[in-house]
Amino acid sequence: MKKLATSLFSLTLSLILIASYSVVFAQGTGKVTGKVTDKKTGEALIGATVLLQGISKGAATNVNGEYALTGIPAGTYEILVKYVGYQNKLISEVQVTNNAATSLNIILDEANTQQLQAVTVRATFKQESTNSLYAQQKNSSRISDGISADAIRRSPDRNTAEVLKRVSGASIQDNKFVVVRGLGDRYNVTTLNNSVMPSTEPDRKAFSFDVIPSTLVDNIVISKTATPDLPGDFAGGNVQVTTKDFPDTKVVTLQVGISGNTQTTFKDFKQGSVQKLDFLGGFSNGSRQLPATWQRLNYVDYLSATAAQQVAVTQRFQNSFGAKHQFKGYPGQNLQLTLGNTKIFKNDSKLGYVASLTYANNIERLKRDRNEFSFNEDAQPTFYYNDNVYNFTNTIGGIFNVSYSHKNSKYSLKNTYNNTFTNSYTERTGAFVEGGPVTLIQGSQTAPERGGIISSVLEGQHFLPASKINIDYNVSYGNSYRKQPDQRVLETFKQPGSNSFTVNLSNFNQAAIQNAGRIYTDLTEDIYGGKFNVSIPYTLFKQPSKLKAGYLGYYRDRDYTATVLGYAIAGGANGRNIPLTNGITADNIFSNSNLSQQGIALFTLPGYNISYKGTVSQNAGYLMTDSKLSDDLRVILGARVERYEQKINQPGSKLPEQKYLNTDILPSLNLTYALSKTSNLRLAGSQTVARPELRELANFQAYNFVYDYNITGNSNLERTKITNADIRYELFPSAGQIFSVSAFYKHFVNAIEQTNQGNQTFSYANAPNAYDFGAELEFRRKLDFMGSQALLKNMTFYANASYIRSEVNVQDGAPTRPLQGQSPYLINGGFLYVAPNNGLSVNLLYNKIGPRLNFVGLLGARDIYEKSRDVVDFQIGKRMMKNRGELKLNVSDIFAQPVRLYVNYGNTKRSYDQSTDKIFQATKPGRNISLQYVYNF
Template sequence: MKSKSLLLLILSVFFFTLKISAQGNGKIIGKIIDQKTSETLIGATVGIDGTTKGAAANVDGRYVLTDVKPGKYTLVIKYIGYQTKSISDVEVKAGQVTTLDIAMASGATTALKEVVVKSTYRQASVASLYATQKNSASISDGISSELIRRAPDRNTSDVLKRVSGTTIQDNKFVIVRGLSDRYNSASLDGAPLPSTEPNRKAFSFDIVPSNLVENIVISKTATPDLQGDFAGGSVQIQTKDIPDQNFVSLNVGVGYNSQSTFKDFQNGYRNASDYFGFDNGTRKLVSNFPTTNQIVNRQLSQTQTIQSINSLNNDFSIYRSNALPTQNYQLTVGNVQEIGANKNRFGTTVSLTYRNSQTTVPDLIQQFDNYDYHSAQYKFSTNIGALANFAYSFGKNKITFKNLYNRTFDDQFTYRTGSNTSDGSYDSRFYANDLLEKSLLKSTLEGEHGLGAKNSKIKWNLGFSNIINDQPDQRKTNYRQGAAGEPFYAQVTGLAKQNARVFSHLNENIYSGKVDYSVPVDLFKQSTLKLGVYSQYRKRDFNARFLGLVINTSNTQYDINTILQRPIQTIFGPNLINNGLYSLDEISNPTDRYDANSWTNAGYAMLDSKFSEKIRVVYGLRVEKFDLKLHTEETDMQQPRAQLNNTDFLPSINFTYALTQRANFRASYYRTLARPEFRELAPFAFYDYELLATLQGEPNLKRTLIDNADLRYEFYPAAGQIFSISAFYKKFQNAIEPKIEDSNSSTTISYFNSKSAYVYGFELEARKTLDFINGGNFFKNTTAYANFSLNRSKVTNPNDGIVRLEKSRPLVGQSPYVINAGLQHNELDNKLSINVLYNRLGKRIFYAGGERFSSVYEQPRNVLDFQIGYKVLKSKGEIKFSASDVLNQKYNFIYELDGKPYIPSGTGYTFKSYLPGANYALSFNYTF
């Protein structure tokens, strides 16, 4: 109901904002900031010289001059305590927006004579960009909406690949400085993003469309106003709210995968609603389905058993077709209105997105231990999303209400053949239908208010998130051959991990709120005091049921051996069910259901002080109180199965020394932490047929404390260009890592707190136009960029009596090096844009080793992407051709020990290996 209400709201706003007002005049829009600190200057005035037209900067520092006739103008900017600025050659074109951000210098004298600093439009734009780049309080990297627009990136996860020191795992999870997703945090529009995954701490960044992102900043060092639960980076995403002008934008795209599109595609049960991201309910358990107790204790009559089995979706047919091209559609509407004599602004940005893809992995190879498997995987994916942002700016105040809804429908069919010799030599035919429905609803209400005449500001935020992860009917069926030449028999004589149907449901609600207050204080040359409080409450409910049909071998009406040889399409035929050949069974464990909640309460105080024109220090303390309780049915529900109660003091200091007007030296120390996720604590055990292992939580995990130190030199040779080199070191106390138990034939993955762990590394980033080669327009319009990181880490495995192959190893997910590089070129007065991008990761641990097996390493692969865009129809339309992963190199995960492939026994050392296929896309965007 929540999602339907949001969609109705979005549609209402869409029809309200569809009316676009055509204007012959133009606008001048921008942001006014302090040249030394990049703090917004609330109330600064902007006027057009020689006219009475003017505007004041709002709480964001943004100003708007509307209804400006085409021509060139001089702007005059004033603010108490700052030098007046005069900017000439500001050109306004009919029906267009001229963007001009302005950096103001504080007054150098107390004399009564006014100081006027003169500048041109280009000089002012360059100066403001310099100020924004140089003046961040912490060591950070980021990417703007303009760079996002020029890259072949559909979503935020693709964008993050371009940020220095950042990589993406599984095409959606962020890894910063070689640290896995569990050591990174994320926020959207100022409110924390929840984990979208049921079995890990990770946010799936592929759900946020890239063209709705205003900017992305990754803070790699901490300040007290940031949440303390990260070590690699804090990813902060801001979506667009008040547009510069009214618009309607329509994007249509199609995609081609080299090994999937128009080729054979197989799937299980399908209905029309799957194309819209919703199961129609036929896969889920009916509301009156028998309870676990009724099934386990055999309390059902035969009639009730047959009725219950028939209420399940027993269509096991395999449907064949040709995979359709990927489809992408997006409609975005922006509307801005000026209200009243004070020209208060109300803005709306609404977007609807749809994506459907059908992809194939024709041969996924798993050759290790006793396994020699070849699998064909077919994934049908639908993604629908909606964004509805509203903002009202009045005087020194701004209120925003931002909403994001995303739903992902991933239905995967797997057909596996091969042998498993752990239980006698045999070949198998394994079928798995695996549907996962995920949804995220996130709403944020935020206010910013300028107070008094000293640029004081109060900012508050209220957030709500709802996460749903449903597995309505994961069904697995295995056929086994006893010996060569013998028939294959369905393994339905008992309920086991390869013959079970999983019905699971996860629902989590998150409520958060925070208040920040900042005020200039008379301390040193210039200081700002910032105080804040924050609170978050999380509540999760999870349950899973493991059901299955078991054949009655004592039934004399049928030849059981003949029935067991039936194909998957008829093995559970209605005639067999209705004649009582199958009974209903359930594997029950009291850990299959858990509920959990946590409270995080925090307060902080920080000072941002300029000791001189060159020295700036941001320092302070954050205190976080964390309480967590997790209950399962294996204990008295009044007594938590897992519990955490910690109060942590997190100091930080960030030092910046301005070596020159274009260069900074930075140093920082800060303490952060990492807390166990609910799933890592829950003792719930789940067999992952793709990993061929059981995942299980550890209730006794502790939180991790991390001490961090960073150094960085950064140089800005020109606006929008950078050269930087960084070094960092992190020491972990009680680092949370996977624990592998593989002494038996069945592997279990759990978690432990390592005795010690550390990581250190270096980062190098450069972005430069090529005009130093030649002064011609071609090189002026070409920008090269590259970032390179070198990382090292070490984890000491637990001393728990188990003799592991590796006493120490790198952190899971940590790449020893990361390379990103690219070329961007614009031509024909920016109508033609070309972008070529390259990425390579050093081999990293995907799956940590245990007693019998060494760690699994994901091997390096070269990734090449490019995009060509051309603007048409008076630049209102744009055609883009994009290609990603054009080299189509194989994903290869192998067991390694001491840098060499490791074969403990059995068939080989390949954990898994497959080709993803190259992707090509053609899209057209038109803005009305």
């Protein structure tokens, strides 16, 4: 299948070259492009005739309702639109300029059956643009929120994760995982170009949105209520990411930028071992991999070998501990090149492509403090440490999309690739303070990591004119990977009264990764999918309706290996402390000479070393009706059936194969009542599920250096069943403006949560029952209602806020607590100023989330929360060079407040109380400043 993916990429590049050579934009002429839709339903009208009055130019809409009128001399025109069964529409004041595309979306009203002759409705270009936007906003089939490419462009966001925090009811955790309506990432599902994406993480059910550059995204829509044609495994949101498709005009865009961080740039910076290809995505030459000698090793024989033989094998590992490079932090760089064009043929068919390549380098220094506390809230930390974290990150991404439409059919091939490499070096200082005199700690970690995604989707759409049946389908391949080839961990200790630090090494039976060791992990997951949908129109109560049915299936194949090695005294001798004196340092203690002199060797650590193969197969079908019961009432009713099977095998272990098989029937109902031409009332109810991830079920433990915790699986997890109810009022006072208020309720049975088990161990557990309810408010309004000044006319205020309450009933009589990952409130807001005459734009954005439960405390351990923080971002842009160029200055996270996790000792309260709560971890990020220049050739 990987060869197939390579072939698809090659085919795409070939089509791009063909399109590039065949397309010549008509000099001295312009074009008009857009989409024709039904005013009541928002459905595309296929085969509508679009005529340019005064000259013999015309076109028919394709399977998406899209049209294009080309080769038009500059001027002002009228456009006439005709479609059988609908009123004709004549649109005036349509301005066409040379070498540019005028975008005009058009809505048509059904003809009154009592009319004896055709009626032509008149509108201006400005009126029609406003009306079509109303129709698009009002006619969504479900409760959803989204963000467009234009809004993305006017924010300082570098990747999709940062973009998502602007969407109503959404926030971001750990800078990459989406939280919708205060629910953790596990309650969301992600699709990219209509194909389901696998989890990108080795130890959680989550999709890392920081792997998709924001500049490659056309739009993002988060569906918050279920319909039968959506995957049924979500409760927070179905996040649909769409990359760019047909461009309206020829596109050649170059974007260059530099960035800095107040805590990093021109400050002292350190790196561990570096390879030549790190700046191109960290593709290794093999030196970071396990040595071939170790891979061929018979470990039973190795344990019975002599100390000298064990040392000889260990000497095959490179000594890459410690800081190898020190320099002043340099500014980050980013570069993006985008090419695109569309060729329109005489028979109204068209071939279009868009290709984009993104490259970025960035370095960042973080300051992190960590404290561990006992169960007693009056106790001092049992240990604490302070980290200086130095991250080098390189990203290479691209999209290659080709689309062809002809009359009633359209075919698209969409490819997305992104590779992110991070080489992290951490220096640690701290102390053990419990149970006696203080023992000082010094430590380090070097962690190269490469992760990314590959996605290829081939899709088709067909309209059958005689029956007016719509058919769409796709086949897809996706690959996600996360590889950490050589994470190195070392901690040294200085006992009370000692003059030097020591490395504490035990015998091989008691070696601990926390003291000294190396970790090699490799996660690869392939997903093969396909879907098919058919939509059949019919009439009910003299209103247009449709019956829709479909199938979705996918197969996931995950392969995970972890090799965890600890340094210990060779030959089975007793452990001892090795002082860092007489030329022995933390950087060279594992050099070949010191390995021999000190008798040190590597050994596998029982319980950590694991490989497992997991598979997931899903087959789902659905049947639904989308009916207009009157001019104002729309009903979407149906059910989805999902058969879901998981298997986990651990080669080489004595554990039996783990099998999980469930079949779920998931009904849903969505009602939309049009209160007026500009407002809706929506009601929705559904049943959905949330299933455990393979890693959460697999019985093994992994070490997390950041938290200094072990993470274990739980093979007894059960899927979560969720009942959802929503109500929403929405008002569209004018084009691009909205006011909406929503309320929702969710009930969970067997909610899956990540838990703090105590003794520095995390795991997963089912909470028997939980509920979640809340309200959302969204507002977007131009400020021209406050006065006629140009400043107010060109300024828009927008805000969205959510209040959420959740409670988990742990057991009778025990205090309730919120769901893991749930925030009690979210706030997004901002001011946007765009001056149409001089190309100046200013955007000020604000984001805040309430304190959320990061880790659930079990077995006497305390809950750990994330403290709320204020995030303010700013962008100012100026168009220049006849609007072909734009210079943008971005300042992100202006306040740069620390990200704080705290141990909650009050049990029932959720906000941070300085008098009783203790800071578990605090990370200070620094302020980011970037300068970007975009030029359209």
